[in-house]
Amino acid sequence: xxxxxxxxxxxxxxxxxxxxxxxxxxxxxxxxxxxxxxxxxxxxxxxxxxxxxxxxxxxxxxxxxxxxxxxxxxxxxxxxxxxxxxxxxxxxxxxxxxxxxxxxxxxxxxxxxxxxxxxxxxxxxxxxxxxxxxxxxxxxxxxxxxxxxxxxxxxxxxxxxxxxxxxxxxxxxxxxxxxxxxxxxxxxxxxxxxxxxxxxxxxxxxxxxxxxxxxxxxxxxxxxxxxxxxxxxxxxxxxxxxxxx
Amino acid sequence: xxxxxxxxxxxxxxxxxxxxxxxxxxxxxxxxxxxxxxxxxxxxxxxxxxxxxxxxxxxxxxxxxxxxxxxxxxxxxxxxxxxxxxxxxxxxxxxxxxxxxxxxxxxxxxxxxxxxxxxxxxxxxxxxxxxxxxxxxxxxxxxxxxxxxxxxxxxxxxxxxxxxxxxxxxxxxxxxxxxxxxxxxxxxxxxxxxxxxxxxxxxxxxxxxxxxxxxxxxxxxxxxxxxxxxxxxxxxxxxxxxxxxxxxxxxxxxxxxxxxxxxxxxxxxxxxxxxxxxxxxxxxxxxxxxxxxxxxxxxxxxxxxxxxxxxxxxxxxxxxxxxxxxxxxxxxxxxxxxxxxxxxxxxxxxxxxxxxxxxxxxxxxxxxxxxxxxxxxxxxxxxxxxxxxxxxxxxxxxxxxxxxxxxxxxxxxxxxxxxxxxxxxxxxxxxxxxxxxxxxxxxxxxxxxxxxxxxxxxxxxxxxxxxxx
Numbered sequence: 001x002x003x004x005x006x007x008x009x010x011x012x013x014x015x016x017x018x019x020x021x022x023x024x025x026x027x028x029x030x031x032x033x034x035x036x037x038x039x040x041x042x043x044x045x046x047x048x049x050x051x052x053x054x055x056x057x058x059x060x061x062x063x064x065x066x067x068x069x070x071x072x073x074x075x076x077x078x079x080x081x082x083x084x085x086x087x088x089x090x091x092x093x094x095x096x097x098x099x100x101x102x103x104x105x106x107x108x109x110x111x112x113x114x115x116x117x118x119x120x121x122x123x124x125x126x127x128x129x130x131x132x133x134x135x136x137x138x139x140x141x142x143x144x145x146x147x148x149x150x151x152x153x154x155x156x157x158x159x160x161x162x163x164x165x166x167x168x169x170x171x172x173x174x175x176x177x178x179x180x181x182x183x184x185x186x187x188x189x190x191x192x193x194x195x196x197x198x199x200x201x202x203x204x205x206x207x208x209x210x211x212x213x214x215x216x217x218x219x220x221x222x223x224x225x226x227x228x229x230x231x232x233x234x235x236x237x238x239x240x241x242x243x244x245x
Numbered sequence: 246x247x248x249x250x251x252x253x254x255x256x257x258x259x260x261x262x263x264x265x266x267x268x269x270x271x272x273x274x275x276x277x278x279x280x281x282x283x284x285x286x287x288x289x290x291x292x293x294x295x296x297x298x299x300x301x302x303x304x305x306x307x308x309x310x311x312x313x314x315x316x317x318x319x320x321x322x323x324x325x326x327x328x329x330x331x332x333x334x335x336x337x338x339x340x341x342x343x344x345x346x347x348x349x350x351x352x353x354x355x356x357x358x359x360x361x362x363x364x365x366x367x368x369x370x371x372x373x374x375x376x377x378x379x380x381x382x383x384x385x386x387x388x389x390x391x392x393x394x395x396x397x398x399x400x401x402x403x404x405x406x407x408x409x410x411x412x413x414x415x416x417x418x419x420x421x422x423x424x425x426x427x428x429x430x431x432x433x434x435x436x437x438x439x440x441x442x443x444x445x446x447x448x449x450x451x452x453x454x455x456x457x458x459x460x461x462x463x464x465x466x467x468x469x470x471x472x473x474x475x476x477x478x479x480x481x482x483x484x485x486x487x488x489x490x491x492x493x494x495x496x497x498x499x500x501x502x503x504x505x506x507x508x509x510x511x512x513x514x515x516x517x518x519x520x521x522x523x524x525x526x527x528x529x530x531x532x533x534x535x536x537x538x539x540x541x542x543x544x545x546x547x548x549x550x551x552x553x554x555x556x557x558x559x560x561x562x563x564x565x566x567x568x569x570x571x572x573x574x575x576x577x578x579x580x581x582x583x584x585x586x587x588x589x590x591x592x593x594x595x596x597x598x599x600x601x602x603x604x605x606x607x608x609x610x611x612x613x614x615x616x617x618x619x620x621x622x623x624x625x626x627x628x629x630x631x632x633x634x635x636x637x638x639x640x641x642x643x644x645x646x647x648x649x650x651x652x653x654x655x656x657x658x659x660x661x662x663x664x665x666x667x668x669x670x671x672x673x674x675x676x677x678x679x680x681x682x683x684x685x686x687x688x689x690x691x692x693x694x695x696x697x698x699x700x701x702x703x704x705x706x707x708x709x710x711x712x713x714x
Contacts, residue, residue, distance in 0.1 A: 075669055094685065095685055105667075
């Protein structure tokens with residue numbers, strides 16, 4: 001299968017602090033990878049660095065997407081190529097509705113005009129899947145959203161934009177059981193349609209219904225172990241201790 | 246790696262056309278008693294108005310220039326042309342308006358606007374109203390919309406005008422109110438009888454064409470009990486080398502349980518001194534809604550004032566100010582709670598860029614008798630780069646304990662985090678910033694007449710896109 005995302009010897013720092021110290025990772029088309037690790041290991045940093053967050057500085061290494069070097073590409077270009085990052089705590093933007101924002105993003109990405117009717121139809125379908133009221137899309141982007149609503153809104157954007165690669169940064173954290181189930185339904189739908197996933201998570205609840213191809217453990221800025229889906233269960237039982245000695 | 250962001254100036258070329266003024270039409274520069282006499286003669290003023298002008302002139306010479314707010318040193322009062330003789334009599338058929346004047350207004354979309362969405366329209370070119378029209382169905386309801394000079398000569402209104410003219414904004418108020426009292430010309434007079442609801446807006450348009458001219462139009466609106474009116478005022482001028490002055494005056498009298506919505510979109514050229522005074526007197530149960538968009542001018546002093554004079558009177562002020570290179574816009578609002586159970590709301594947004602400065606100045610006065618009154622002031626400013634500035638100066642003078650007063654001010658820059666978030670969905674940096682700015686202005690721009698809201702959003706987009714380097 002074709003390589004979708006390939007990361008080589010990635011070093012990333014925030015200010016003076018080195019966070020990632022040589023990460024190698026390859027995700028093939030259609031695969032689902034899980035990235036786990038203790039707090040402060042650099043999991044979110046990796047997600048944000050792939051999206052070129054200006055807060056993080058890439059010191060060394062390369063990022064390839066569909067075999068193209070995107071290490072120097074801007075955030076919007078990466079998004080347009082098909083990379084999506086779901087934020088842990090997305091910022092509220094007053095005055096812009098969730099729906100209008102997604103429509104602008106779709107139009108920018110595809111460089112075509114999206115008919116309002118088609119857009120509404122798709123919105124309705126996605127809202128139903130995520131157990132959301134349709135009026136959700138009329139609310140200002142993340143303004144006054146609860147933690148759970150924010151996460152759902154991120155998955156809503158994922159399904160509406162339908163990227164090639166979705167990086168989910170702790171999308172399940174802080175959610176109650178029902179909300180995790182809903183979110184995981186959404187992710188499953190994305191997976192079913194051939195989407196490739198990098199799921200950054202603390203817990204394993206979100207993975208219950210998903211097919212996982214590979215599991216990685218990130219510790220102190222490096223990937224210290226890579227195995228199949230069974231690794232998830234091992235971590236579930238024993239924690240990270242055994243892997244990070 | 247951080248780069249500084251510069252945003253290009255508003256391209257005002259769509260308004261920046263002009264026609265040459267013949268020198269003989271100008272009634273002299275500077276301000277003296279003989280000139281005021283000339284204006285009175287030209288206008289065939291009644292006796293009381295002649296005296297009023299002369300008294301105002303004396304006050305003008307006695308009063309000091311304002312000692313606060315942005316500098317107006319660049320304003321040369323000896324050069325300002327206070328009156329330009331009309332080259333055309335007032336018309337009420339568009340075809341009869343002289344060709345060059347017509348061309349100017351047609352480029353500004355008038356009277357196309359009238360055909361589409363207005364009950365009546367008035368257009369002032371330099372000192373005089375050149376066009377006025379009112380739909381016949383509105384006229385049949387007893388609504389009067391004309392220029393003040395015409396109304397003054399009408400026996401039905403002459404007394405009413407004498408009783409109200411510059412009583413809310415007396416010439417003693419400040420130097421430019423006095424100047425206005427002396428040289429005012431043109432403007433609008435609107436009268437809405439009791440119980441009449443004018444459901445389509447009336448619009449006036451002011452256009453200053455001559456170089457270093459002053460525009461001193463007077464707007465007097467009287468609406469009776471239980472009536473409703475929406476009045477829209479638009480202003481523009483081409484840019485000349487020499488500074489121009491706008492010292493207009495707006496007086497609104499709102500009867501019991503009546504509502505007046507007064508919308509202004511000001512887009513004067515960037516060398517205009519906009520020293521405008523607006524006031525409303527609201528009776529029992531009445532309501533004034535000010536919608537104010539300030540985009541143009543070099544310097545602005547603009548604080549529409551509401552005097553809530555009757556039990557339960559309401560004032561709502563919604564404002565947006567956008568300042569760019571070379572602009573220092575001092576805007577805000579003032580409310581005087583003079584009666585019990587009155588309420589006031591102020592909600593403003595200001596945006597500054599390329600070195601522009603915004604100051605939000607508000608004053609809320611609650612008199613001892615205004616028990617049970619409410620006031621809420623909310624202002625937010627956004628600076629688009631590090632060379633622009635923003636200030637808020639809220640003043641509250643509350644003389645009763647039985648009042649509910651709230652104030653909230655926010656000043657900020659566009660957050661990098663928000664830009665990154667929007668870009669991560671595929672929007673370019675410019676698009677992301679434009680969206681954030683439109684969103685910031687949204688709860689104000691939705692109050693603007695729809696064609697202005699669209700224009701404002703285009704303006705923001707035009708400024709943001711392709712201008713970051």
